[in-house]
Amino acid sequence: MSERQQAPATRPVSDVSAGVGLSGLFGLFLWIAICRNWATIADLFAFPGPRAPMSGAYAALLTLAFTSLPMIAWSVLVDKVHRRASTGIDWTRPRRLADTVDVSITKLAGLWATWAIIGFFYCIARWYWRDGYLFAMEVIGVAAVPLFVLSVPYVLWLDRLLVNPRDGAWHFGAMLIGREPYDPAEVKRHLLAWAVKGFFCAFMISILPGGFRAIVELDFASIPADPVQLSWRLIDLLFLIDVQIGTVGYLMTLKPFDAQIRSANPYLAGWVAALMCYPPFILMGEGGPLSYHEHSADWGIWLQGHTALLWVWGAMLVFLTAIYAWATVAFGLRFSNLTYRGVLTNGPYRFTRHPAYLSKNLFWWLSTLPFFATTGALTDVVRNTTIMALVSAVYFWRAKTEEKHLLGEDPKYRAYHAWMSENALITRSFNRLGRKLRERGQAHQVQPAE
Incomplete structure (x- = not known):
């Protein structure tokens, strides 16, 4: 199926409403508040047991219920997804x-x-x-x-x-x-x-327990007025949101919620590109061929002593992580790698087809600053910068394999793809830049002798 088609006049309606993810956030923050204040709650109701924040692994697991139930309720009661023909019911x-x-x-x-x-x-x-x-x-x-x-x-x-069981x-x-x-x-x-x-x-x-424990046990009063520490704590919270909502998405692949996996990516390239980003196949981990942390330091080290710049830099990193988390929240019950579970066109997906990949890679570039090396050696600078570019290339490859899958599955995604190419701020800008570069390259090609 060709990727090129006439762009529709308006952006296709998303298969997931914004209310689904927002209701999940409400449930998530409610449970975090309960866990952080469990000692007070236990005293108030004379519950047995220790008087301490509930930060254990099973408290983290129970978060999935508090997150998923509001999303299910919104999907069924408000969006009435169970009535859609796409459920097959x-x-x-x-x-x-x-x-x-x-x-x-x-x-x-x-x-x-x-x-x-x-x-x-x-x-x-x-x-x-x-x-x-x-x-x-x-x-x-x-x-x-x-x-x-x-x-x-x-x-x-x-x-x-089921129409077809x-x-x-x-x-x-x-x-x-x-x-x-x-x-x-x-x-x-x-x-x-x-x-x-x-x-x-x-x-x-x-990976549920670690991030959950860090947020539940965090003493806000102990965080100094330090842009580096404050930024990292906010980033921890945003990653917790991403992990919790994402886990719900993997678990709730049920047809009555119209969240079933309609197809998994059938292309080997898609699987290779995705799996190299996750353990045990991860290439970006410590000691891996695409590890970009060798002889590097975080942004707080390179920018120390420049307080105003630290605040600005930290704010950019928090913003990029917020976009990344927003991209997951926007999926509601349907987050998943390597699958087609409907078409998402709202939230950050109004501006680019791959907001999570774009924000994640920008975050890595800005937080690591591979242009500097702790050894001061030019070879390390070149190596780290090149490897970081290769990591970004892997995510570009992932994006293209995902688009190939979705373009072949749903005419609605093809309409969304075409609309984004002409109208979305970021996607349109990248496409125009790509066209100009191709045109310039063609203009400089040597013509064959007649």
């Missing part, structure tokens, strides 16, 4: 259970086999049994049995309402049982979608 004509039970049994076979494959992968992959992943494995292990049990009534209920899970189950014909393309789509969920859910759960 017809609420007006439920079938008899007897008419769909065979389909459901086949689907459950496919679903349970998928979970067993993911569990086996968790068992054999060593990185899941050290550091923060130990908490993720504990959580997933505890949740496994309830999920298996609850999947039975959920699938039996949902299949009575023979989805990817059914096709995978049919392949395993061998009694009915199945579509290999549907099996592939199903397995890719669950590969995304299995990989990223464990990662997101593993």
